[in-house]
Amino acid sequence: AELDNARTGRSGSLASPPTSSDFKQKIDVNPPKGTRDFPPEEMRLRSWLFQNFREVSQSFGFEEIDFPVLESEALFVRKAGEEIRDQLYCFEDRGNRRVALRPELTPSLARLVIQKGKSVSLPLKWFAIGQCWRYERMTRGRRREHYQWNMDIIGVPNVTAEAELISSIITFFKRIGITAVDVGFKVSSRKVLQEVLRRYSVPDNLFGRVCVTIDKLEKIPMDDIKKELRAAELSEQAVEELLQILTVKSLEELEEKLGSSVEVIADLKQLFSLAEKYGYSEWIQFDASIVRGLAYYTGIVFEGFDREGKLRAICGGGRYDRLLSTFGGEDVPACGFGFGDAVIVELLKERGLLPELSPQVQNIVCSLDQDLQGAASLVAARLRDKGQTVDLVLENKPLKWVFKRASRINAQRLIIVGSSEWEKGVVGVKMLSSGEQYEIKVDELE
């Protein structure tokens, strides 16, 4: 492509720049690599998805928030070897400040909670839908941006918060026709790993990094996993026990391994008991191998997966009780999830659940000759004042053209302003589905 550009003079020096003739070199009309446009059809699907996100969040009593897509790079420079760090879309701005396009929303939320400090009363139940960015070598042809729905509960230490968050995601799935046959949640707790590391006196500051490494199981070779764990000064025995505990198949087995005293058993038991009360037991399962790839999780972690196993994780989340102190704030218990806009659409396509969304307008208004254009505007204004939606034909077009447009925009009703009718103070109305047509006084239109 670069060579091609050079030859055509689009960006290279090989060809001479466009001459003074009025021929303008055409710009590249595609969006930047890894990004998407949302023309009307795609935007209708996105709006439908976000409307569902929003309505579920509101039905759970959450308040909407937002923050800049541009943040200080410092918000994301965690040293735990996360992929999200390697792919940070960061740069130096004209003020020589190190900044980044946010790769996720949670650090911004933490920053806002610290900023609000004592002026907000806990618990906070906040949600956001925001575009997140990564910079990947386009070799992988993967997207560089996606939209994420986040819901977070700040200030609730017990697993009732995680149970509520999982319930909100299940409510979303049900709204769009996804069932427990299609999707499930794998649930575990990082306190399992924390307990094993404690028994081998691994220092706390290595916890995040070990979890990020463990999350790479199945993504990178086992030898690399072990190498990374040894680099974190874990003994051979610690490594073996860590990998062993991830294969535990049930809470009972976990209890045998760890002993029933550890709090993680109580946490998970309470979560499964709450799930039963919510009525979503068939949606969730304990899976000790789930750790998630973000360094800051400290407790329960969960991820939504497609039971056919064809797609990447649909969503994921967990508890992050220590994130605020990493930014110098007072720690507050917190948990939340992120739900991307890509995998869910693939799942809906797979299951034939993509909604048929067409444009909709109640009226299309046109005048039959140009000196009635003003009358048409008056009729359109009347209808809009009554809360009707109106597509007003803005040029003098033949009726054939108007009918064509009416069907393309799915108009329900055609309002025609003609000179003889207008003199009688009426307009022509044609119901476009039934074909029924009649005349009516402008003021009686509704």
Ligand SMILES: CC(=O)Nc1cnc2ccccc2c1
């Ligand atoms: C499937 C997909 O589009 N994933 C995706 C796309 N863009 C991102 C951008 C930032 C962080 C994570 C991202 C993840």
